[in-house]
Amino acid sequence: MSNKRMTSEDVDTETREELSDYSHYAWSTWVASIIKDYENDDGSVTIPKGKIDRWKTLKGIPYEKLPEVEKDKDRVEADEIIDIIDVNPIGIKEENNKMKKNNLKEQNLSKLQIAYREFFKAMMDEYDVKSPVQLGDKRSEFFSRIKKEWPAAKKKIQEGVLRKTIRNMISEILTGE
Numbered sequence: 046m047s048n049k050r051m052t053s054e055d056v057d058t059e060t061r062e063e064l065s066d067y068s069h070y071a072w073s074t075w076v077a078s079i080i081k082d083y084e085n086d087d088g089s090v091t092i093p094k095g096k097i098d099r100w101k102t103l104k105g106i107p108y109e110k111l112p113e114v115e116k117d118k119d120r121v122e123a124d125e126i127i128d129i130i131d132v133n134p135i136g137i138k139e140e141n142n143k144m145k146k147n148n149l150k151e152q153n154l155s156k157l158q159i160a161y162r163e164f165f166k167a168m169m170d171e172y173d174v175k176s177p178v179q180l181g182d183k184r185s186e187f188f189s190r191i192k193k194e195w196p197a198a199k200k201k202i203q204e205g206v207l208r209k210t211i212r213n214m215i216s217e218i219l220t221g222e
Contacts, residue, residue, distance in 0.1 A: 067125055121165075160198070168191060
């Protein structure tokens with residue numbers, strides 16, 4: 046796999062703005078949750094020591110050594126970014142588009158990673174969007190559902206309960222059939 050990384054010069058203005066929009070959305074959602082959970086009567090915020098200790102611990106752990114539950118959170122964020130880029134394939138210069146296709150071929154994803162990707166795509170199909178950026182005011186609902194419904198889907202996959210295609214299995218879970 047090539048080590049060449051995409052730079053801002055490799056992306057068109059529209060894609061860059063969508064990525065910036067998502068970046069601001071992710072930050073503002075996080076800030077809103079901190080304020081909601083920890084705001085004092087005087088408007089200041091006091092974050093519990095346990096939360097700070099947890100963040101200090103997590104920030105010092107390389108991604109590959111994180112617990113799967115923490116990796117799953119990072120994968121959701123990565124999927125957001127990937128989806129924005131996938132929606133705007135012409136926004137990526139041709140050289141990097143070829144590199145991306147080659148990297149996808151070279152990836153050796155686990156069945157669980159593939160299932161998560163399909164789960165995420167099926168959820169976007171249900172919301173009739175190509176990217177979570179297009180969700181608008183339904184973003185919070187979308188990610189709450191991902192957090193709530195993925196563990197059950199993951200458990201069923203790991204237990205081997207369903208022998209159908211991953212796409213059919215995800216559809217059944219989402220529709221509750």
